Amino acid sequence: MLTAIVLVHTAADRIPEVAQSIADLHGVAEVYSCAGDVDLIALLRVRDHEQIADIVTKHISKVDGVRRTATHIAFRSYSSLDTDSGFEVGQGD
Numbered sequence: 001m002l003t004a005i006v007l008v009h010t011a012a013d014r015i016p017e018v019a020q021s022i023a024d025l026h027g028v029a030e031v032y033s034c035a036g037d038v039d040l041i042a043l044l045r046v047r048d049h050e051q052i053a054d055i056v057t058k059h060i061s062k063v064d065g066v067r068r069t070a071t072h073i074a075f076r077s078y079s080s081l082d083t084d085s086g087f088e089v090g091q092g093d
Contacts (some may be wrong), residue, residue, distance in 0.1 A: 002046055002074075003074040005071070005072045006072075007041055008022065008039060008068075010066055014064070015033055017064075018039075018066060019033055021064075026055075027045065027051055052071065056069055
């Protein structure tokens with residue numbers, strides 16, 4: 001499974017609609033609105049690079065209100081949540 005992080009710049013008055021349209025696309029796991037130099041961050045989880053290319057170029061970039069995108073492909077995933085949950089197994093309250 002591949003994960004891609006897509007930074008999305010949108011028209012300011014279209015952020016909620018653009019976010020929902022992107023979230024509804026097959027292969028898009030999550031969409032976050034955020035403060036900073038991008039308006040939305042979309043997480044894609046797909047089987048191959050071709051799917052990333054299709055989702056970004058044929059779908060996300062075509063959503064009304066999307067001005068531009070930048071795509072980053074993740075190599076590895078690190079999370080303290082995954083590590084911490086392993087230590088909680090079998091612990092009673």
